[in-house]
Amino acid sequence: xxxxxxxxxxxxxxxxxxxxxxxxxxxxxxxxxxxxxxxxxxxxxxxxxxxxxxxxxxxxxxxxxxxxxxxxxxxxxxxxxxxxxxxxxxxxxxxxxxxxxxxxxxxxxxxxxxxxxxxxxxxxxxxxxxxxxxxxxxxxxxxxxxxxxxxxxxxxxxxxxxxxxxxxxxxxxxxxxxxxxxxxxxxxxxxxxxxxxxxxxxxxxxxxxxxxxxxxxxxxxxxxxxxxxxxxxxxxxxxxxxxxxxxxxxxxxxxxxxxxxxxxxxxxxxxxxxxxxxxxxxxxxxxxxxxxxxxxxxxxxxxxxxxxxxxxxxxxxxxxxxxxxxxxxxxxxxxxxxxxxxxxxxxxxxxxxxxxxxxxxxxxxxxxxxxxxxxxxxxxxxxxxxxxxxxxxxxxxxxxxxxxxxxxxxxxxxxxxxxxxxxxxxxxxxxxxxxxxxxxx
Amino acid sequence: xxxxxxxxxxxxxxxxxxxxxxxxxxxxxxxxxxxxxxxxxxxxxxxxxxxxxxxxxxxxxxxxxxxxxxxxxxxxxxxxxxxxxxxxxxxxxxxxxxxxxxxxxxxxxxxxxxxxxxxxxxxxxxxxxxxxxxxxxxxxxxxxxxxxxxxxxxxxxxxxxxxxxxxxxxxxxxxxxxxxxxxxxxxxxxxxxxxxxxxxxxxxxxxxxxxxxxxxxxxxxxxxxxxxxxxxxxxxxxxxxxxxxxxxxxxxxxxxxxxxxxxxxxxxxxxxxxxxxxxxxxxxxxxxxxxxxxxxxxxxxxxxxxxxxxxxxxxxxxxxxxxxxxxxxxxxxx
Numbered sequence: 001x002x003x004x005x006x007x008x009x010x011x012x013x014x015x016x017x018x019x020x021x022x023x024x025x026x027x028x029x030x031x032x033x034x035x036x037x038x039x040x041x042x043x044x045x046x047x048x049x050x051x052x053x054x055x056x057x058x059x060x061x062x063x064x065x066x067x068x069x070x071x072x073x074x075x076x077x078x079x080x081x082x083x084x085x086x087x088x089x090x091x092x093x094x095x096x097x098x099x100x101x102x103x104x105x106x107x108x109x110x111x112x113x114x115x116x117x118x119x120x121x122x123x124x125x126x127x128x129x130x131x132x133x134x135x136x137x138x139x140x141x142x143x144x145x146x147x148x149x150x151x152x153x154x155x156x157x158x159x160x161x162x163x164x165x166x167x168x169x170x171x172x173x174x175x176x177x178x179x180x181x182x183x184x185x186x187x188x189x190x191x192x193x194x195x196x197x198x199x200x201x202x203x204x205x206x207x208x209x210x211x212x213x214x215x216x217x218x219x220x221x222x223x224x225x226x227x228x229x230x231x232x233x234x235x236x237x238x239x240x241x242x243x244x245x246x247x248x249x250x251x252x253x254x255x256x257x258x259x260x261x262x263x264x265x266x267x268x269x270x271x272x273x274x275x276x277x278x279x280x281x282x283x284x285x286x287x288x289x290x291x292x293x294x295x296x297x298x299x300x301x302x303x304x305x306x307x308x309x310x311x312x313x314x315x316x317x318x319x320x321x322x323x324x325x326x327x328x329x330x331x332x333x334x335x336x337x338x339x340x341x342x343x344x345x346x347x348x349x350x351x352x353x354x355x356x357x358x359x360x361x362x363x364x365x366x367x368x369x370x371x372x373x374x375x376x377x378x379x380x381x382x383x384x385x386x387x388x389x390x391x392x393x394x395x396x397x398x399x400x401x402x403x404x405x406x407x408x409x410x411x412x413x414x415x416x417x418x419x420x421x422x423x424x425x426x427x428x429x430x431x432x433x434x435x436x437x438x439x440x441x
Numbered sequence: 442x443x444x445x446x447x448x449x450x451x452x453x454x455x456x457x458x459x460x461x462x463x464x465x466x467x468x469x470x471x472x473x474x475x476x477x478x479x480x481x482x483x484x485x486x487x488x489x490x491x492x493x494x495x496x497x498x499x500x501x502x503x504x505x506x507x508x509x510x511x512x513x514x515x516x517x518x519x520x521x522x523x524x525x526x527x528x529x530x531x532x533x534x535x536x537x538x539x540x541x542x543x544x545x546x547x548x549x550x551x552x553x554x555x556x557x558x559x560x561x562x563x564x565x566x567x568x569x570x571x572x573x574x575x576x577x578x579x580x581x582x583x584x585x586x587x588x589x590x591x592x593x594x595x596x597x598x599x600x601x602x603x604x605x606x607x608x609x610x611x612x613x614x615x616x617x618x619x620x621x622x623x624x625x626x627x628x629x630x631x632x633x634x635x636x637x638x639x640x641x642x643x644x645x646x647x648x649x650x651x652x653x654x655x656x657x658x659x660x661x662x663x664x665x666x667x668x669x670x671x672x673x674x675x676x677x678x679x680x681x682x683x684x685x686x687x688x689x690x691x692x693x694x695x696x697x698x699x700x701x702x703x704x705x706x707x708x709x710x711x712x713x714x715x716x717x718x719x720x721x722x723x724x725x726x727x728x729x730x731x732x733x734x735x736x737x738x739x740x741x742x743x744x745x746x747x748x749x750x751x752x753x754x755x756x757x758x759x760x761x762x763x764x765x766x767x768x769x770x771x772x773x774x775x
Contacts, residue, residue: 122564124564184534184537184538186482186537186541232753236757239757241756241757241760244478244480244533244534245756245760246756247480247533247534247537248480248686248690248752248756249752249753249756249757251482251683251686251752252683252687252748252749252750252751252752252753252756253749253753254749255680255683255745255746255748255749255752256746256748256749256750256753257749258749259742259743259745259746259749260742260746262739262741262742262745263739263742263743263746266738370679373541374541374542374545377538377541377542378542381535381538410553410554410555412549412553412554412555413549413550413553413555415545415546415549416546416549416550418542419542419543419546422538422539422542423523423527423539426527426528426531426535426539427526427527430527430530430531430535
């Protein structure tokens with residue numbers, strides 16, 4: 001009898017893995033969005049004008065620039081002129097080494113390449129992870145034209161607040177799952193990606209506006225969280241699998257989900273169609289698109305309601321109680337398993353919301369969530385692992401800090417200072433800003 | 442479908458450079474994770490220390506290739522101190538968080554434009570391995586071997602050197618874990634407080650274990666970059682550590698043979714699945730009616746999806762892997 005039950009669980013777990021796989025596969029399959037066309041290889045060159053006054057997020061395509069593609073030995077392969085979207089596609093015979101060259105004399109007046117050395121870009125054959133390789137040239141007016149120091153700081157602050165809201169939103173679930181179950185979920189980034197990709201599916205493939213499809217995506221994100229708990233982690237806990245082993249399972253889950261996304265979505269980043277082309281509103285010195293302003297306001301509303309929910313409602317109090325001390329909470333009559341389910345649901349829903357916002361803010365890709373994971377960890381360590389308010393405050397702060405630090409660091413390294421915060425925090429106050437002073441070692 | 446070619450590739454995968462550098466990296470990770478219980482998710486960064494140690498001798502310092510080894514060791518120690526000092530007093534998951542973060546940052550640094558002059562940016566470093574190539578007694582253009590076991594002279598030297606290194610490190614780890622030091626290390630994994638009550642400085646033992654495993658992992662990076670003749674930042678992405686972890690769990694944690702056989706088996710399964718899927722999709726996407734099941738560009742994703750699934754199932758149903766001992770492998774989150 002016992003053996004039979006065991007077997008049933010094993011079967012159930014396996015079925016669930018396949019069901020969840022299938023769910024995602026079916027979810028995306030009819031779209032055929034993987035973007036690959038047989039065995040043809042091509043190079044997509046993109047010329048973008050970066051306006052530093054409005055921060056690095058503001059890029060506009062440059063039209064009419066000639067791009068040449070040469071073989072590594074100098075034989076020309078082809079040339080193309082960028083279109084309205086700043087893109088041009090040059091097909092190449094095979095997966096090989098190429099040099100992509102931008103013809104400087106065809107740049108519009110007043111624009112130069114930001115990095116003059118980047119006029120030629122070498123593409124290694126190994127860089128063709130898919131059939132297409134994208135190369136981007138960035139142009140700009142002479143650096144920092146017209147932006148005073150204070151304007152740049154304000155612009156960064158505005159970008160930082162938006163990033164901070166997203167990170168805060170994403171990390172609440174991560175922190176609460178840790179608080180209630182003790183599990184450090186390395187697959188949490190994939191829950192964020194889930195939101196972004198499902199939103200892409202609704203928004204671009206089915207052409208449903210984000211405002212209508214958004215709530216559905218958020219609900220699905222919550223259900224996805226529930227599914228992970230029901231299908232995997234609740235069962236592992238019941239089996240007596242230790243938390244450290246479960247942590248390794250989350251790593252495997254992250255790897256699996258990320259590659260399912262890659263399988264269905266392809267390796268390229270894509271734009272959500274709603275509100276993708278907007279003109280900056282100038283609010284004082286800050287340039288912000290109406291879309292970004294809306295997401296920022298919505299983000300604040302969501303986070304404040306999460307905070308109020310946790311602070312005021314019975315359920316919120318129960319969640320915080322379980323997060324504080326599971327035994328004590330269950331002794332006072334709180335149904336801890338129910339609370340854990342709710343935490344997974346809420347965490348998944350918030351992560352999906354973060355994914356949608358991130359997709360609107362930047363672009364959607366199969367690794368958009370896992371790229372944020374480290375910032376989320378930095379945020380919740382700063383705020384205190386297991387504390388929901390800690391995650392809100394820590395995540396918000398990390399976002400601002402990262403964007404502000406790009407004033408001094410090259411933007412490719414702007415996340416490095418977050419690591420510094422993470423390490424300093426662990427040395428000075430490992431329980432985090434809001435954590436209780438207790439032994440964590 | 443060309444089965445003989447697939448089978449040959451599969452057999453060769455067990456002996457090739459990929460299996461070698463995985464085996465060495467897994468031995469290092471085994472010292473940290475299997476024996477000491479340190480969750481190091483940044484083994485790729487330690488491997489990068491070795492690669493860039495070698496590469497930077499030519500790119501930045503302009504000194505002989507073999508200075509790369511002491512240089513790499515210095516890098517490993519610095520990295521281990523950065524991740525170890527703040528976290529080794531804390532719960533195990535803090536180390537996991539910090540190592541994964543540090544590994545990502547290391548990768549960003551070495552591929553950055555800013556430090557191009559040191560690390561060669563996204564293109565990495567090549568033209569550093571001439572000293573090593575000159576030692577090659579084989580003719581790089583010729584092929585050596587018999588039956589399915591044929592290597593070009595260019596690769597053969599690394600295969601031989603690599604397996605000697607695997608043997609040396611396996612023997613070293615095996616002896617080390619039978620020594621008093623090894624017993625303390627295993628004691629820390631089982632019950633840190635008990636070891637502490639015996640007057641051992643648990644913190645320092647953990648740090649030593651982290652550095653030692655890192656140095657072994659560093660050699661894995663060196664083998665890889667010597668074989669490729671180049672140092673590429675994207676060879677050390679976050680996921681590489683997870684593949685190595687999967688190989689390690691497959692073979693069995695806290696077993697020397699587990700690391701080596703696990704790495705070989707990982708590549709045998711991986712190459713087999715990869716070859717079969719590529720063969721299926723070579724002539725065009727596999728379809729049922731209008732429904733495309735898989736096309737050639739998706740093969741990589743499917744393979745790695747299975748790696749992730751495999752890691753989950755192994756951890757759930759057979760955490761001791763092939764060789765491990767279940768009672769020894771009760772990983773506890775402390």
